[in-house]
Structure formats: C-alpha cells, structure tokens
Amino acid sequence: MALSPFHLAIPVYDLPTARSFYGELFGLEEGRSSDHWVDFDFFGHQLVIHEHPKTTSQEAAHTNAVDGHDVPVPHFGVVLGWEEWEALAERLKARGTEFVIEPYVRFKGQVGEQATMFLFDPCGNALEFKAFKDMSQLFAK
Incomplete structure (x- = not known):
C-alpha cells in the first residue's frame, strides 16, 4: 500500500516549548519555519505547529x-x-x-x-x- 504524506497544522500557544517537545522528545527534523510556525518531518508526514491562542480542546479534552x-x-x-x-x-x-x-x-x-x-x-x-x-x-x- 503506497501512502501519500499528510499535512497537518496544529495550534500551539507556546511555540518555543512545543518546538522543543517535537524536536527533542521525538527527534523530529525541522523544515521551514518563521517566528510564528515550524514545519517538522513527522515520521514522513508534514506536521506544522502554528502559534495560536489556547483553544477550547487544549484547555479540557x-x-x-x-x-x-x-x-x-x-x-x-x-x-x-x-x-x-x-x-x-x-x-x-x-x-x-x-x-x-x-x-x-x-x-x-x-x-x-x-x-x-x-x-x-x-x-x-x-x-x-x-x-x-x-x-x-x-x-x-
């Protein structure tokens, strides 16, 4: 089964901490980035963390x-x-x-x-x- 990589963009309210979490804990390689977002190679898929105010689902799942x-x-x-x-x-x-x-x-x-x-x-x-x-x-x- 050949799969196409997915692209997923998620909100993070603390970009530096989230960047460290995904980069260091999982060892994900960074791609492009700016002051407000970071691309990661998430096991062959494109995960983007975007700086964003806390969402309802982040407060209480x-x-x-x-x-x-x-x-x-x-x-x-x-x-x-x-x-x-x-x-x-x-x-x-x-x-x-x-x-x-x-x-x-x-x-x-x-x-x-x-x-x-x-x-x-x-x-x-x-x-x-x-x-x-x-x-x-x-x-x-």
Whole structure:
C-alpha cells in the first residue's frame, strides 16, 4: 500500500516549548519555519505547529470510551511498525513522559489488535501512536 504524506497544522500557544517537545522528545527534523510556525518531518508526514491562542480542546479534552480507556478527542498520530512503536514507547518511558493512556495492547485476540499510547504535547494537543503486528488489520471490522 503506497501512502501519500499528510499535512497537518496544529495550534500551539507556546511555540518555543512545543518546538522543543517535537524536536527533542521525538527527534523530529525541522523544515521551514518563521517566528510564528515550524514545519517538522513527522515520521514522513508534514506536521506544522502554528502559534495560536489556547483553544477550547487544549484547555479540557473531551473523551470517548475505547477498550475501557478515556481516549482524548481530538487527537492525531501515526501508525508505526511494531518494533518502532516498542522503541518509541521505551524511549518515552525512559524520559519520564506522562501518558494519558500508558502504552499497552488493546483489542487483544480480536480483529484490529493493536499497540497504542496517548499523550499530550505541552500545549494540550493529544497524540496517539499505534502499531499493528498485522498491518492488514488497519481497517478490519
């Protein structure tokens, strides 16, 4: 399956702190930038953080129940290879990352079994990183 890179622009109310979070915690390479926004290579996709006043969803995330956990909405993220996901989870834990939902495998033994973890960036944007041992299960019902 050939995928096209997506472009996602998100609001951040503290550009220097968000820049450090994405650049240092995840090791994302910077692209173009200005005094008000920064492009990042987000696992092959274009993530842009734009300076913007705090939004309602950044102040208090809404949640929906999924597999017994309160999943923050909205959220964004990326589907990684299983080993890459495991390495990221270990790196984040080693750095003392505060998770909204700790890394775990959900829907065990079911269609769509997946590893997942959720965290917030310093500006309240929710991120999810997930992986499937069987990528053909990505859209399985």
